[in-house]
Amino acid sequence: MLGENHALFIEFPEMQDKIQELKMVDESFKAMSDRYHQLDHTIRGLESNNVPTEDSHFTQLKLERLQLKDKIYSILTN
Template identity: 80%
Template structure:
């Protein structure tokens, strides 16, 4: 769905406490979570406002968000 919010707390509600803890205690995790949030916000903005963008650029943004999501989940699940 276009413009859907993929915030980490929405994607991983069962890990909300762990996300908060890691954002405070692990600088690398915080940087990944912040970048994920920036990408999600940018992607939703492009989708929601029908802002013209190059397909390759848009795909790269979504791919980077997906890769970060996978890395974040790997950390959360261990």
């Protein structure tokens, strides 16, 4: 769905406490989380405002967000 919010708290609602804790104590996790949210915001903005962008650029943004989400999930479940 276009413009859908993929914030970590929405994607992993059962892990909100752990996400918040890791953001406070793990600088690497915080950096990944911040980048994930930046990408999500950019992607939603492009989708909802119909901003012209090359398909390859848009695909790269979405791929990077997905890869970060996978890494974050791996950290959260270990």
